[in-house]
Amino acid sequence: MRRLLPHPIVTPVLAVIWLLLVNSTGAGHILLGILLGWAIPFFTLQFWPDKVTIYKxxxxxxxxxxxxxxxxxxxxxxxxxxxxxxxxxxxxxxxxxxxxxxxxxxxxxxxxxxxxxxxxxxxxxxxxxxxxxxxxxxxxxxxxxxxxxxxxxxxxxxxxxxx
Structure with a gap:
């Protein structure tokens, strides 16, 4: 699962940021936001040196x-x-x-x-x-x-x- 969704917290955050930037909640923008939210962490995985752990x-x-x-x-x-x-x-x-x-x-x-x-x-x-x-x-x-x-x-x- 971790290989398919490397940063499960970052993905929805990026999707929401996308929706805020385009100022739309249309189905196409929601789908594109989710796609970008998944693709950006997935393709930049090699640039993340360590797994981010939130203790509190x-x-x-x-x-x-x-x-x-x-x-x-x-x-x-x-x-x-x-x-x-x-x-x-x-x-x-x-x-x-x-x-x-x-x-x-x-x-x-x-x-x-x-x-x-x-x-x-x-x-x-x-x-x-x-x-x-x-x-x-x-x-x-x-x-x-x-x-x-x-x-x-x-x-x-x-x-x-x-x-």
Whole structure:
């Protein structure tokens, strides 16, 4: 079964993403979404180095909700900062020490940071020990690091790494 359906979670997710992109639930689009959802993981199987294991699915749901809320709130905060006094912004690069070891978890952390307005992942050090993040307005680098580690890194560690 695993050979025919290599990533059973990714397949329906890709099908739903397809339906959202085409903005249609017609039978043809549903069938094409399912076909793409199966074909993309099937033909890219050689590029997936390890099987992805989700240790805590409920934590994944909670993490997803937190990320959506943070993206929404960050949009308003960035708009207020830009429309307010852009000359008072304090942009900075901050190196975040990583407790994550899994490549998928590190990748999701970097992508989550980049998806949240006002921050972008700039560099993962060669030893995978630090993620350099650029933030639009940094009053206290330590509090930014603590927030990222608590809100994003900690749940990702629970989800993707066996503790």
């Amino acid at each position: 699915p409920l934590t994944l749901l909670r993490f997803t909700a937190i990320v959506f809320i943070d993206i929404l709130l960050a949009n308003f905060i960035v708009a207020r900062l830009i429309l307010g006094s852009p000359s008072r912004l304090k942009p900075a690069f901050v190196a975040i020490p990583l407790a994550l070891k899994s490549d998928i978890a590190i990748s999701l952390l970097a992508n989550t940071i980049s998806l949240t307005p006002g921050t972008v992942s700039a560099l993962l050090t060669a030893d995978h020990q630090h993620l350099v993040v650029h933030a639009l307005d940094v009053d206290d680098a330590a509090s930014l690091i603590a927030a990222i580690k608590e809100r994003y890194e900690k749940p990702l560690k629970e989800i993707f790494e066996k503790c």
